[in-house]
Amino acid sequence: MRPIPWGQMNDSSASRINGCCGVVGSALVRAALDDIRERHLKALVSCPYILGWMRKHPEYRELLFNAPPSKVRD
Template sequence: MSLTVHHEPDAERYAAYEGDELQGWIVYDRVGTTVRLLHAEVPPVMRNKGVGGEVVRAILDDLRQSTTDRVQPVCGFVVMWMRRHPEYADLTTR
């Protein structure tokens, strides 16, 4: 599976695609300079294939490279993923 993750600011989400087919997404909002990752959605047929993790990684990499914003993981999946990847801990709000 070859996924690409796109930031879709008008929809306040990052979405993963395989070709033109939407495979999953994470919605967010902003409070000042904090990006709150609110909810991850991956269709049942695509679960446990790394789609959600790819979206989280893309969001965090994007924020690390392009802004000084911080992340507040609200979604349980994102919280769990970030605990397993402490290399992104510096991006979280204190």
């Protein structure tokens, strides 16, 4: 399976990727990103599964290495 760039990810490619990884993949991504957040790091993501997962979970997008700074304030 070749990588799918962020801008080219769509519902059919995300479904294809989710079908092979499912619940276990989702749990691993969430745990890894939670760890990255706790360490105040950024993620340089090239995995199409993780990119597709992050499209469905925007609360993790600020962890992307090239993401713009969050505008959310307390």
